[in-house]
Amino acid sequence: SVSKPASPMAGSGGGTGAKHDHKPATREAELKITGMTCASCVKTIEGHLRRVSGVASVAINLVLERGRVTFDPSLINAQSLCEEIEDVGFDAEVMSERNIDESVQSATAVLAVRVDDIHHKPTADKAIAYIKQLPGVLGCVRARRSSHVRITYNPHLIGARQLLQRIADEGGIDGQWAPADDLQEDAKSGALGEERSLRRDFLSCLVPGGVVLVLAMLYSRHSMPRWLGREMLPGVSVCAVLMFIFATPIQF
Numbered sequence: 001s002v003s004k005p006a007s008p009m010a011g012s013g014g015g016t017g018a019k020h021d022h023k024p025a026t027r028e029a030e031l032k033i034t035g036m037t038c039a040s041c042v043k044t045i046e047g048h049l050r051r052v053s054g055v056a057s058v059a060i061n062l063v064l065e066r067g068r069v070t071f072d073p074s075l076i077n078a079q080s081l082c083e084e085i086e087d088v089g090f091d092a093e094v095m096s097e098r099n100i101d102e103s104v105q106s107a108t109a110v111l112a113v114r115v116d117d118i119h120h121k122p123t124a125d126k127a128i129a130y131i132k133q134l135p136g137v138l139g140c141v142r143a144r145r146s147s148h149v150r151i152t153y154n155p156h157l158i159g160a161r162q163l164l165q166r167i168a169d170e171g172g173i174d175g176q177w178a179p180a181d182d183l184q185e186d187a188k189s190g191a192l193g194e195e196r197s198l199r200r201d202f203l204s205c206l207v208p209g210g211v212v213l214v215l216a217m218l219y220s221r222h223s224m225p226r227w228l229g230r231e232m233l234p235g236v237s238v239c240a241v242l243m244f245i246f247a248t249p250i251q252f
Helices: 008-014 016-021 039-050 078-087 102-106 121-132 160-169 180-221 238-251
Strands: 026-034 055-061 066-071 091-100 109-115 137-142 148-153 175-178 231-233
Touching: 026 078, 039 055, 039 078, 055 121, 066 078, 066 091, 078 091, 109 160, 121 137, 121 148, 121 160, 148 160, 180 238, 231 238
Parallel strands: none
Antiparallel strands: 026 066, 026 091, 055 066, 109 148, 109 175, 137 148
């Protein structure tokens, strides 16, 4: 009789080389989750899913009622993830699924976006929180002392144009693409502005700081003029009042 060649699956378990070379495929599911009312609900769901075998990462947005879960499909599927969420008291349904291979997972790109009202803290917090939860976004930071945010994303999962469109349409954030050079210019101008601010603060503290230092030396050596030791209030000398007056601008 003619023997059949061993299948790749059968051989993968016997040879140690094949076993170590095998890397399970990865999928990402976007879920619609309802019933959440606070950050504690988010922590409950995320904590529960992270303990489930096969789940690699979990990111849930309370406001949008969306969850993004990366998992190993050989151990669990998207529908089972919904059932796990329902087990802790919330409703969930699968919105979309996609395969993610290793090369796709490691790809990164950077996008600079100008947000008009980024200097308004609630607007900045809202913009950054929304951008971070978008599928394919790896990180989002605000460029210091500028109106730009720097978004690191996976171009295989979301494109720059799609990213800008979702920020505007779903997030209600007026963001516009900015050249990467703008970030460098903002960084330079921000550094120069901070340097000028520090120099100004230092110079403004020289005079009051010098006065406080001289008064402290006179007080410690008991060699200050008699009028400085005169009490303005019981236990409070003129020297102490002057030190308080000149030290206050240094502190604030």
